[in-house]
Amino acid sequence: xxxxxxxxxxLPCLDEAAALPGVLAxxxxxxxxxxxxxxxxxxxxxxxxxxxxTVIAEPRRGYGAAVHTGLHAAVTEIVCxxxxxxxxxxxxxxxxxxxxxxxxxxxxxxxxPVTPAAWPAHARAGNALIAALLRRRGVPVHDIAxxxxxxRADLLNLDVADRGFGYPLELLLKAGRAGWRIxxxxxxxxxxxxxxxxxxxxxxxxxxxxxxxxxxxxx
Numbered sequence: 001x002x003x004x005x006x007x008x009x010x011l012p013c014l015d016e017a018a019a020l021p022g023v024l025a026x027x028x029x030x031x032x033x034x035x036x037x038x039x040x041x042x043x044x045x046x047x048x049x050x051x052x053x054t055v056i057a058e059p060r061r062g063y064g065a066a067v068h069t070g071l072h073a074a075v076t077e078i079v080c081x082x083x084x085x086x087x088x089x090x091x092x093x094x095x096x097x098x099x100x101x102x103x104x105x106x107x108x109x110x111x112x113p114v115t116p117a118a119w120p121a122h123a124r125a126g127n128a129l130i131a132a133l134l135r136r137r138g139v140p141v142h143d144i145a146x147x148x149x150x151x152r153a154d155l156l157n158l159d160v161a162d163r164g165f166g167y168p169l170e171l172l173l174k175a176g177r178a179g180w181r182i183x184x185x186x187x188x189x190x191x192x193x194x195x196x197x198x199x200x201x202x203x204x205x206x207x208x209x210x211x212x213x214x215x216x217x218x219x
Contacts, residue, residue: 007097007149010070011035011061011084017042019086019193024051026090033071035084036066062086064160064167075150080202082147086193087118095185096149105180108145108172109187118191130169133218139176141184144168154180166217173217 009027012037013020024033033053037045038061060071067081078100081095092109099107106110113119131142145168155171158178162170175182 006076007031007078007080007093008070008074008076008152009082009090009093011082012038012066012070013044013048013084014038014061014066015040015041015042015044015113016084017044017047017192019084020044020047020053021051022049022086023082023090028091028094031080031090031093032076032139034070036070036073037064038066040182041146056095060163062164062167062201063196064163064165064170068160068163068169070156077151077153078149079155080147081153087187087190088147088169089190092147092185092187094148095103096147099183099185100151103181105150106151106175106182108141108143108182108184109147110141110143110184111146111189112186113189115191118189130218134169134176137173137176138163139172140182143174143184145172145184147187159213162217170217179218189195 007030009031011023011033027033031050034056035045035053036056036058038058049055054073056069056073058066078097080087080096082093083088088109097105097157111119127144130144134141157191158171158174160167160171160174167178197200
């Protein structure tokens with residue numbers, strides 16, 4: 001049985017040592033960090049543990065693998081998910097949770113960049129294209145939701161199978177097919193913490209992997 005007055009926050013982590021202190025310090029009271037380490041080499045697990053986070057190791061590389069492991073480790077009724085690179089403010093999580101508690105099946109954040117540098121043009125364009133394809137399939141979103149709140153049991157029952165970068169896209173597609181009420185709210189999107197690098201837009205390899213994973217989901 002989930003813990004009623006607390007919320008677990010799953011934070012997939014790969015070499016986020018520079019961002020972790022700020023992200024963990026910004027978590028609201030009652031929000032418990034589950035840092036799922038995906039093979040960091042910069043001491044991220046030790047930094048997270050020293051600041052009170054529960055650290056779970058997931059040796060299989062991939063965003064979806066880390067998220068899925070965190071979901072299984074969570075115990076609260078509602079679970080949140082967010083990147084832990086400093087680009088998103090955990091202070092928005094209570095608003096997402098409130099939307100789930102008031103009737104939404106899935107509450108997601110729509111990123112609004114605070115500066116052009118926070119979200120490179122090519123990444124914004126790719127995201128907009130995929131979101132448009134989702135809306136054509138009846139999923140009312142404008143972003144691929146890197147921050148979200150959902151009931152743990154519902155997400156487990158949705159049975160999202162992708163273990164790579166396609167996980168958020170598959171989640172939205174399956175939620176739409178299942179008739180979930182999806183609500184979207186604007187959230188500030190800031191430049192990543194200095195010393196971290198995007199796993200998608202930060203390298204050609206990452207961009208190609210993300211494109212491959214999402215193309216597979218959209219087939």
